[in-house]
Amino acid sequence: MADGRSDTAGVIAPPPLIYLAFLLAGVGLDRLRPAGLGLGAAGDWVGGALALAGLALIAACALGFRKAGTAIEPYRPTTALVTTGLYAYSRNPIYVALTAVYLGLALIDDNAWALALVLPALAVMARGVILREERYLGGKFGADYRAYRARVRRWL
Numbered sequence: 001m002a003d004g005r006s007d008t009a010g011v012i013a014p015p016p017l018i019y020l021a022f023l024l025a026g027v028g029l030d031r032l033r034p035a036g037l038g039l040g041a042a043g044d045w046v047g048g049a050l051a052l053a054g055l056a057l058i059a060a061c062a063l064g065f066r067k068a069g070t071a072i073e074p075y076r077p078t079t080a081l082v083t084t085g086l087y088a089y090s091r092n093p094i095y096v097a098l099t100a101v102y103l104g105l106a107l108i109d110d111n112a113w114a115l116a117l118v119l120p121a122l123a124v125m126a127r128g129v130i131l132r133e134e135r136y137l138g139g140k141f142g143a144d145y146r147a148y149r150a151r152v153r154r155w156l
Contacts, residue, residue, distance in 0.1 A: 007077040009136035012128035014075060015095060019102045022121035026106065026114025035112035047107030054100030061086055061094045074133055081141045083148050091134075091154050095125055130154070 012018075029035075037043060064087065065072040068080040072094075086093035102121065106114035137145045 007140075009074045009078075009129075009133040011074045011132050012124075014073065015098060015125060015129055018124055018129070019098050019121055022117045022124075023102055023105060023114055026111050026117045027109065029113040029117075030109070030111045033113075036110045037107070037112050037115070039107065039110060043107040043110055047104040047109075049104070050100045050107065051104030054097040054102075054104060057086065057097035057100070058094055061097065074129060078137065078140060081137065081144055081148065083152070088152065090156055091149065091152050092130060095130070096155060 013021075039046070062072055064082050064085040068082045070078050070080040070082065090096055099118065099122065102118060103115070106118070134149070138149075
């Protein structure tokens, strides 16, 4: 960028690693003080469906980024504003998808701790990733991004 700043959103960490850190914290807490959900096979089925749906959404989003010729990673420069496909319905479909994968894995693991940690994980994502991305995209794409932001919700 012309003012010497890096041409990135400046996120605190790669989003998958943020979700993984919270999931591992939940696993660790569960090893120290087990807190199962008692869902049995239903938790496995629902969790598996959520995780697979999340992975499918991530793949669809990745294709959209590839078609637009821009990086999917928020710590690399963005060269195009992606507003089609799933991005026509949510400004953060990958983060919705990562949340689905996280919840699915928590259910499969029968882990109440990991389930409880989803809200702090989302708070870290909002402050450490999403707000930074929005500031970056607003500065880089100006009126186009503001118009997109006005017509498309952040999550769902």
